[in-house]
Amino acid sequence: MMPSSQSAFENKLLRHMPAGDFDLLAPYLEPQTLPLRYSIEVSQTPVSAVFFLETGLASIVVKMPDGRDIEVGISGNDGMTGPAVILGGKQSPHDTYVQIAGHGFKITVARLHEVMEASKTLRDYLLLYVQTMVIQTASTALANGQADVPARMARWLLMVHDRIDGANILLTHEFLAVMLGVRRPWVTEILHLLEDKRLIRAKRGQITIVDRKGLVSEANGFYGVAEAEYKRLLGINLSR
DSSP states (O other): OOOSSGGGOSOHHHHHSOHHHHHHHGGGOEEEEEOTTOEEEOTTSOOOEEEEESSSEEEEEEEOTTSOEEEEEEESTTOOSOHHHHTTOSOOSSEEEEEEOEEEEEEEHHHHHHHHHHOHHHHHHHHHHHHHHHHHHHHHHHHHHHSOHHHHHHHHHHHHHHTSSSSEEOOOHHHHHHHHTSOHHHHHHHHHHHHHTTSEEEETTEEEEOOHHHHHHHTTTSSSHHHHHHHHHHOOOOOO
């Protein structure tokens, strides 16, 4: 169901965009349920629609040489899917799918292009969001290359926490292994380590954030740069 006003949307991009641009976009937004593993984009396949998530989380993933997936970007109520579309591309070499079930709104690529052609301010606003995604991806590459696994896990949990309501993250160990590009036994070991430090509580299929400040410390400087740029570029506070 469509919220009664722009301010009632959970999606930060929709809620904070200029009112005139929102009025252009809103008539073409269609409510969409997003179940677990829902495929939003398929690699090397033209994108037909982009999504503004209200709840849940979408992951951009790439294939490693051994065939496993690794996450390179996430989108929740902070933004939208389809950065390639905003940049003028028709498709991406990466897959995007739902890793935490939720709901949101979709708009066809054709309609989105029409609205972007009609409003330079909307185009510029969405391009700024794409810039935040570029920074997020660069931060992920840095963390994957230089951070130890506990710091990577802490950073990732903080990023998810920024994009969902409440402190409970509904994810299996299998999904966590995909997101971090590590083997499942590593996931179990690191979750136990973070539990021992009283930063989280973990049970089957759910992680609860207990000490956010402690997780920031555990992330060892690898969390915060992308979040600060999101606020600088869009004027929206992402982190809690």
